[in-house]
Amino acid sequence: MSHLPAAALPTTGTVLIVDDHELVGSSLALALRHEGLPAGFRPAHSVVDVRRAVASVDPGLLVLDLDLGRDADGRRIDSVPLIPALRAQGWRVLVLSGSSNAVRVGAALHHGAFTWVSKTASMPALVAAIREALEGRSLLPVSRRDELVARYLEWDRRERGVRDRLATLTRREREVLDLLAAGVRAQAIAEHFVVSLPTVRTQVRAVLAKLDVGSQLEAVAMVRSVEPGDDTPGGIAYGVR
Structure with a gap:
């Protein structure tokens, strides 16, 4: 600006x-x-x-x-x-x-x-x-x-990178990730979407690969980092440019 x-x-x-x-x-x-x-x-x-x-x-x-x-x-x-x-x-x-x-x-x-x-x-x-x-x-x-x-600006640069990676997920992959971030286990996610557990595990692996992280914990931390919260500044999460 x-x-x-x-x-x-x-x-x-x-x-x-x-x-x-x-x-x-x-x-x-x-x-x-x-x-x-x-x-x-x-x-x-x-x-x-x-x-x-x-x-x-x-x-x-x-x-x-x-x-x-x-x-x-x-x-x-x-x-x-x-x-x-x-x-x-x-x-x-x-x-x-x-x-x-x-x-x-x-x-x-x-x-x-x-x-x-x-x-x-x-x-x-x-x-x-x-x-x-x-x-x-x-x-x-x-x-x-x-x-x-x-x-x-450093925070903004990092968050842009995170959002760019999250944008590569399909709608279903993002839904699975959001459920994981909410503490829902894979079996419950499978039941929620009426799919098999192996299907959910395949989707989780796809999420980890696209986000370039090695674990579900890292993926969850990534999605939580861009959620508006008490420590989130105005900017990306609020559309200021």
């Missing part, structure tokens, strides 16, 4: 905080207003909430929570896929996150976030980081930013 030049980023005194934790968001907005900075807070528990929050506000500095809670199926709602579009709308995005996962933070930075601040930082530190971001400066050292982005 190409990054917009610094000159294309907005310089404005307006701060919009979008977070699924109302206490965090409202407290931060209050602290910023106490410092003389015009700041507003909008709670968001979904992608739609974020889009609604920014729809009626002139673009400025957006303090965006990396995690927006869980959806109805219990899956984490990740804000990383929203960052490119927000940048295109003119927002400068400061990612606020309780997660210290370097790969996830690197994903946000790579996809257009201006800077990142941990939610574990003190309130004065958060206010200082936001004040600097308003002026087009980041308190995140360039070397640390580069390291975080590099960690994400």
